[in-house]
Each structure stands twice: as C-alpha cells, then as structure tokens.
Amino acid sequence: xARILFLVIAGVGxxxxxxxVLSRNLVRAAVSLAGFFFTVAxxxxxxxxxxxxxxxxxxxxxxxxxxLMFGIMLTRGVQGTDLVSGPSAARLPGIVVGxxxxxxxxxxxxxxxxxxxxxxxxxxxxxxxxxxxxKEPGSPLRSAVNNMGKVVGVxxxxxxxxxxxxxxxxxxxxxxxxxAVAHREEDETRSTGSGVPPEKxxxxxxxxxx
Amino acid sequence: MGxxxxxxxxxxxxxxTFAIGIIGVITRxxxxxxxxxxxxxxxxxxxxxxxxxxxxxxxxxxxxxxxIVLAIMVITVAAAEVAVGIGLVILCYRxxxxxxxxxxxxxxx
Numbered sequence: 315x316a317r318i319l320f321l322v323i324a325g326v327g328x329x330x331x332x333x334x335v336l337s338r339n340l341v342r343a344a345v346s347l348a349g350f351f352f353t354v355a356x357x358x359x360x361x362x363x364x365x366x367x368x369x370x371x372x373x374x375x376x377x378x379x380x381x382l383m384f385g386i387m388l389t390r391g392v393q394g395t396d397l398v399s400g401p402s403a404a405r406l407p408g409i410v411v412g413x414x415x416x417x418x419x420x421x422x423x424x425x426x427x428x429x430x431x432x433x434x435x436x437x438x439x440x441x442x443x444x445x446x447x448x449k450e451p452g453s454p455l456r457s458a459v460n461n462m463g464k465v466v467g468v469x470x471x472x473x474x475x476x477x478x479x480x481x482x483x484x485x486x487x488x489x490x491x492x493x494a495v496a497h498r499e500e501d502e503t504r505s506t507g508s509g510v511p512p513e514k515x516x517x518x519x520x521x522x523x524x
Numbered sequence: 525m526g527x528x529x530x531x532x533x534x535x536x537x538x539x540x541t542f543a544i545g546i547i548g549v550i551t552r553x554x555x556x557x558x559x560x561x562x563x564x565x566x567x568x569x570x571x572x573x574x575x576x577x578x579x580x581x582x583x584x585x586x587x588x589x590x591x592i593v594l595a596i597m598v599i600t601v602a603a604a605e606v607a608v609g610i611g612l613v614i615l616c617y618r619x620x621x622x623x624x625x626x627x628x629x630x631x632x633x
Contacts, residue, residue, distance in 0.1 A: 316528065316529050317529055320529045320533060324533070327537065328544070331541050331544045331545075334561070335544050335545070340554060340556060347560050347563065351563075357571055357574075361575060361578045362578060363595075365592070366595055373603055374567070378563065378602070381606055381610055382560060382563075382606065382610070385556045385610040386556050389556065404550050405551045408548075408549075408550030409547055409551070411546055411547070411550060412544065412546045412550075415543045415546055419542065419543070420539055423532050423536060424532065440528045441528060441578055453582065454582065455588050457588070458588035462589070465588060466592060466593070466596070469587055469588075469589055470593065474593050477593070477597060481597055481600045484601065485603070488605075489604075489607055491608055492610065492611035495615055496611040496615055
C-alpha cells in the first residue's frame with residue numbers, strides 16, 4: 315500500500331519536475347514547480363516528518379513559488395515575449411551531464427557495500443517501527459517523531475543554537491542585501507546622476523513598471 | 525518481504541530529481557528558470573537528508589532529529605538564496621534589458 319502510494323507520488327513529482335525544466339512557458343514552469351514542492355512535502359509525510367512537510371508547504375509552496383512568480387512578472391519584456399524562454403545552445407551537453415550524474419548516483423545507490431561495522435543501506439528495506447504499539451518504550455527517535463514540534467524547538471534552542479542564530483543572521487543579511495541590490499540603481503537615477511555618470515541613455519523610460 | 529518502502533526508492537527519486545535540476549541549470553536561458561532548477565536540486569538533497577534520518581541507525585550523540593534540523597537549515601538557505609537571486613535577476617534585467625543568462629557578460633557597473 316505504501317509502495318503504491320510512493321510510486322504515484324514519485325511519478326507525479328518526476329513529471330512536474332520535468333515539466334518545470336522543459337516547459338517553454340515560464341509561468342507554467344513556476345506552477346509545475348509548486349506542484350513538485352507539494353509532492354516533496356508528500357514524501358516527507360511518507361517519511362514521517364510531518365513538521366517538515368508543513369514547513370515545506372508554508373515556505374516553498376507559499377513563499378518561494380510566489381516570489382519566483384513575481385520575478386517572472388517583473389522581468390518580462392516590453393513586448394511581453396520574454397515570457398517564453400527557449401533552450402540555449404547547451405542543450406545536448408546539459409542532457410548528457412544530467413544522464414551521467416543520474417547514472418553515477420544510481421550506481422552508487424545500488425553498489426554501495428557499507429562499512430565493516432555497519433549494514434549496507436543500499437538494501438535497506440525496512441525502517442525501525444515507531445508505532446505506538448511497539449515493544450520498547452523509550453526510543454528517542456520514536457518520541458521525537460511523535461511530538462516533532464516540541465522536539466524541534468528544544469533542539470534548535472539547545473544543541474543547534476549556533477546554527478539557529480547563524481541562520482537568522484543569514485536571513486537578515488540576505489533580505490537586506492536583496493532589497494539594497496534591487497533598489498540601488500533606481501535611487502541613483504532618481505538623485506539626478508550627480509555622482510555616477512549614467513551608462514545607458516534613459517533606463518527608466520521604457521520600463522513597463524517600477 | 526515487508527510492505528515498507530525501501531530506502532533506495534527515496535534515493536533514486538532524489539537522484540532523478542537532482543539530475544533533472546542539473547539539466548535545467550545547464551540548458552535554460554532565463555535566469556529565473558535557472559533559479560527554479562536550483563530549487564529542485566535543493567529539494568532533492570532534502571529528500572535524501574530526511575530519508576537517511578528515518579532509515580539510518582539511531583545515534584545518541586547527534587540527537588534524535590539531526591536530519592530534520594539539517595533539512596530546516598537547507599530550507600532557510602534556499603529561501604535566502606531565492607531572495608538574493610530574484611534581486612540580482614531584477615538588477616541584471618535593468619542593466620541589460622533582457623532576461624537571458626547568455627547575455628550577462630560583465631560584472632562591472
């Protein structure tokens with residue numbers, strides 16, 4: 315049952331990923347990307363990481379896809395034809411590189427022998443059960459899966475607190491930097507160009523929108 | 525023969541989506557499409573992290589949710605990367621008046 319569910323979800327995910335990469339219409343590609351993120355969230359649920367699935371839906375489907383959609387809308391051409399993006403000259407090398415990477419990864423997945431003290435994970439068919447009716451009471455993994463939100467909060471505040479603070483610093487710097495980068499030229503042209511000589515004659519004249 | 529999903533299926537799915545992402549990064553011309561392909565690759569890495577967390581042996585010295593926290597960090601970095609990437613794409617679009625990575629040939633000005 316779970317295998318059939320996985321195959322269906324993986325099929326939908328691979329199809330939407332392929333359509334993201336191959337479709338010529340960028341808006342369609344962005345919608346397919348949202349679908350792909352949703353299937354990844356479904357895989358997280360199959361892996362019993364429901365907290366991460368909710369996070370994936372909130373951040374990727376809710377924010378990143380919409381941000382990419384805004385980027386597509388903001389950079390479409392004056393005639394509106396830049397929305398359709400054809401393949402570049404590197405089509406054949408790209409496909410060759412992708413197939414070679416997939417072949418190498420698949421070989422590594424199936425030919426992995428494992429360390430001497432460990433079992434090989436290439437032939438790992440079962441996971442340790444975390445159902446409530448199982449025998450041993452106090453497995454840490456099981457209690458973590460059963461109250462994931464609490465455990466994530468506690469671990470982020472104790473064991474991974476430095477990584478947590480660094481992630482906050484990275485987010486702040488990235489957001490401030492993104493706003494600064496995207497707004498600098500507009501401010502320079504607005505301040506009558508006393509400091510920097512303009513390189514283009516009138517960059518703001520034929521823009522459709524700020 | 526249990527009915528559980530083998531670990532290698534998750535790994536194969538992640539490998540396939542990673543390869544698709546690499547194909548997209550190399551073959552697409554629009555910078556936003558390249559960003560989308562990079563996001564696909566990061567999601568493939570996340571699937572691998574969570575699968576190894578769930579199927580791997582329990583290690584008490586690295587905490588019960590090491591894979592989850594690593595995936596959360598990857599999601600954070602991906603969100604920051606998208607924000608900066610969109611800003612840079614808009615800047616490049618203003619500079620060259622085109623959304624085509626083959627025409628972005630200079631870092632000056």
